[in-house]
Amino acid sequence: MKYLPSGTVYGVLLNFRGEMQALAPQMDQPPYKAAPRAPVLYVKTANTWSTHGARIIVPAGVPEVEVGATIAMVISADVTADKAQSAIKSIASFVLMNDLSVPHKSFFRPPIKFKCLDGFLGIGAQPLPADRAGDPAQFALEVRINGELRQSVKFADLVRNASQLLADVGEFMTLHPGDVLMLGCDVGRPLAKAGDRIDLNAPGFDTLSNTLVAEEVNA
Template sequence: MSLVRRGTVYGTLMNFRGELDALGDKMKQAPYDGPPQAPVLYVKPANTWTENGGSIAIPAGVQEVAVGATVAMVMKSAREIAGFVLMNDVTIPHDSFYRPPVKFNCRDGFLGIGDRIRARNEAGDPAVFKLEVRVNGELKQTVRFSQLVRPADQLLADVSEFMTLGEGDMLMLGCDVGRPLVRAGDCVEIKMPALGTLTNTFVAEAA
């Protein structure tokens, strides 16, 4: 399946139970005084997009970055899902969860996007999606979407209560804890049979 256009790409924070468990009592502290009551979103702008097989540059002065293996819903209309696609939501490790700083998440090339968009009836139930993440051929993480706080349909419904998604917009389901850390020279493969393999090689930023 191919898209006529690619719209806005949104990430979702704290949508895996492991993320919430890791935060623990931090969510009860000011200024939030409790866990989020609605989805926490952020944008991965066009400067971050890297195609399947492309290289992702690690900025000068940064030793390693975190791989964010996930799946995004690709929208056909405001409430209709056209299909699903693999993504690698790269970030520089940091401690800010509620308000992820742009300088850590939105560096050039910091979002690998798969080239296979599969319709829902072909991809299957997103609640049973499972991704394998390999670094230089070695299995480093398995992401199970049965652990989502908001499954795909609920996430879309909750987001649609406060914003309208358009054709080509992409909404990531979230990234689990245990994100592998990689350095320049590492090759990352994110794989799921129905969605194929997303491969990106990390390189040092050109001087």
């Protein structure tokens, strides 16, 4: 049986050093005029979830979508401010995710209409238990589109590693068992279009594959 989350799925922005550097000029502009001090989160609502092997519909009028390859933490116990220092013990497992979105320029308050379209989150078929996953800082992920390598992601380049990210999120909100927290997506996210097959591979994880299909429009 293919895995689907039992709680809320949270995405994280600006958690790769390359992404921070690329968007640094925007951070100095209004309305914030500074880099964020806490993790920047958004929700991938349940309507976005697609299992491994599912076909994901690209809406009419959207020529390409952005592939957001990442690995996420599945939570097994409440993560709160008073438990922040031991938050890493609250990870049950890790799972591959393809956080698709319609390309957009601003990182401020990610718009729902770009990130929460139906089916726009590919989810790995089976999470990898935390006790078998090893150090998350050693995770490496490859993105292939139609068999061609298009991106390599190294999680040693995180701004906040898995433990620090959990602790910092726990300082301002509670994560509950079954919730899922992504580690973030790096710069250089490839674009894909209807007809493309997207494969995410990481050592120890089962491959996550999804195919994009064009929305059928009635004449």
